[in-house]
Amino acid sequence: MNGASREALAAARERLDALTDSTSVDAGSLADELAAVTALLDREVGLRRVLTDPAQFGEAKAGLAQRLFGSQVSGPAADLVSGMVRSRWSQSRDLADALEELANIADLTAAQRAGTLDDVEDELFRFGRILTSNTGLRAALTDRKASVPAKVELLHRLLGGRAAATTERLVVRLVSAPRGRSLETGLDSLSKLAAERRDRLVAVVTSAVPLSDAQKQRLGAVLAKLYGRRMHLNIDVDPEVLGGIRVQVGDEVINGSIADRIEDAGRRLAS
Template identity: 65%
Template structure:
């Protein structure tokens, strides 16, 4: 997002933080309702255009949104969406993107309140690795001809009773309404939201063998000094790397694996 939309999303996150600071607010319910509103806005082109029309006053749009949603969702959800539509948006689609991000962020807050934020991060990461390692599973979850009910049922069979309800809801939402994103991109964006909640970055660490607790602490400490923030390690053991460690943070890769050095030597010889 750029310009006005970026500012509107930032204001929406601040409002969400303020709402969920109140212990009486059910963040998980808020997330579910925001997810449903995302689906509504994604379907109804004319509605999102009305709610982002720059020729209408923010108050007018907020009142329209409140009249539409009152009695259908909780008052906190009405307040949050009304605040969103008061803002100016660079494009109508940005409102949908923002509502979806706030739905995911509310799930993160719900997990944090329950003391389960680490579990949520880990489950999203692990599910992503499972999907990446199974072409058949990925194809089933992303099959364009499959109904949303069938995809939701598949997610339920895979994660139901084995993962947090918030994890199941996030993955189900992503699978049934990907909105142009790959499954991997969506899971990565959710994990980043969870990391941002605690002002830390996520590092994907690939090693040939499991790291000891001491090695994890030293690596995390070194990366924290390098990036100036706390670093969460998501560790993937892959025997193909032979030895050493490969670290990926966003688009940046630090590759110290033996397989990488061998590949470099092979390319040099072939060149």
Template identity: 50%
Template sequence: MRGQSRTSLAEVEERFNSVAGTADLGELADELFAVADLFDREHGLRRTLSDPSRPAAAKQGAIRALLDGKVSPAALETTVAVVESKWSHAGDLADAVERLGVIAAATDAESHRQLDDVEDELFRFGRILAANPELRRALADPSKPGKEQLLQELLGGKVAPATLRLVTHLAVHPRRRSLEAGLDEYGRLVSLQRQRLVAVVSSAVPLSDQQKERLAAWLRATYGRDVHLNVEVDPKVLGGFSIKIGDEIIDTTIAGRIEEVRRRLAG
């Protein structure tokens, strides 16, 4: 988000934090996801509630009339905070509500000391999808029924409840994203719960725990923030390893150095 939407999002997150403390966070996440889906489906409603020319009181009254008694007080007050704010684009309204749903799920995981598990599981499930085209097609097909049951059979009891909640929401309501893009986005939001960066490390061989600790310490000293490592083994890596943090790539591989020489020779 940019401009006014970014400012509004920061303000809404502060208000969300003030009402989420006593809420059932898993239930709150589900309710916020349902509200985001509602805004995606009902274009007229979304345009009305995101119209900057309409008074905030009118928009608040409309959303209270629509949701009062149908969602928890925490979900209602969070949604009210969103519709009272000003957004640069109508679509940012649903994006903000979905983001708060992810934050609620991540906070729930953190309260159960499962936040690290959720980060790792979202990453690993993305890799499972990449290696299993049949599963990816089944979950990406908008006409395919029974996705919730399929994911329950695959992941139920094997991952943190927050992971299953997030993956299921993405599969059922992808919101014009690929599953892989949605998993990456959710992974970044989960990581932000501890103000950590996410580094994807590609290595030809598995890294030992000691190597991971040294690498994490170096990245923490370099970036001034804790860094969560997602390590993947890639046989195409020729010596060394590469690290991707956001749009930045640190490449110490032989393949990376060969490619750099090729670029220089090409001009």
């Protein structure tokens, strides 16, 4: 998103945080309602354009949103959508993209309240790795000829009882409505949102052998000092790393042996 849309999304996220800070608001139900509005705006392009028309007064658009959604979703959800259409959006699609992001954040907030956010982060990462290694599963979940109910049933069989409820909800929503993205891109976005709830970065660590708890703690501490943020480590084992590790934080990739990288990082911190 650019310009006005980025500012509008930031304001909407602040309003969502204020809503979900209240224990009277069911964050999971709010996520479902925002996802439903997203789906409607994806289908009804004309409506989306009306609600983001810069030539229309914000209050008029907010009133229309209240009339359309007030009887379909809860008061908090309707108020949130109304506030969003008062804002200016660079493109009409940005409104739907923002609503989808808010729905995902609301679900992650529900997981945070339940104390399962760490599990959700790990499970999203693991599911992405399973897709990478299992081309048959990926094909089944992305087959345009397969029905959405069939894909959802497959996901329920795979994840039901094995993953956190929030993980299952997020993955089902992503597969049901990919909105032009690959599954890998969608899962990566969800992982970043999950990490953001803890105000921390995600480091994807690929090592030749499993790391011990002590090595994970030491590596996490060093990376946290280097980047100035708390760090969540997603660990993947790949024998082709040949005794070293590969660490990716955002677009930056660090290669080298565990000992060498930790020692080098220590020297950099001490200098």
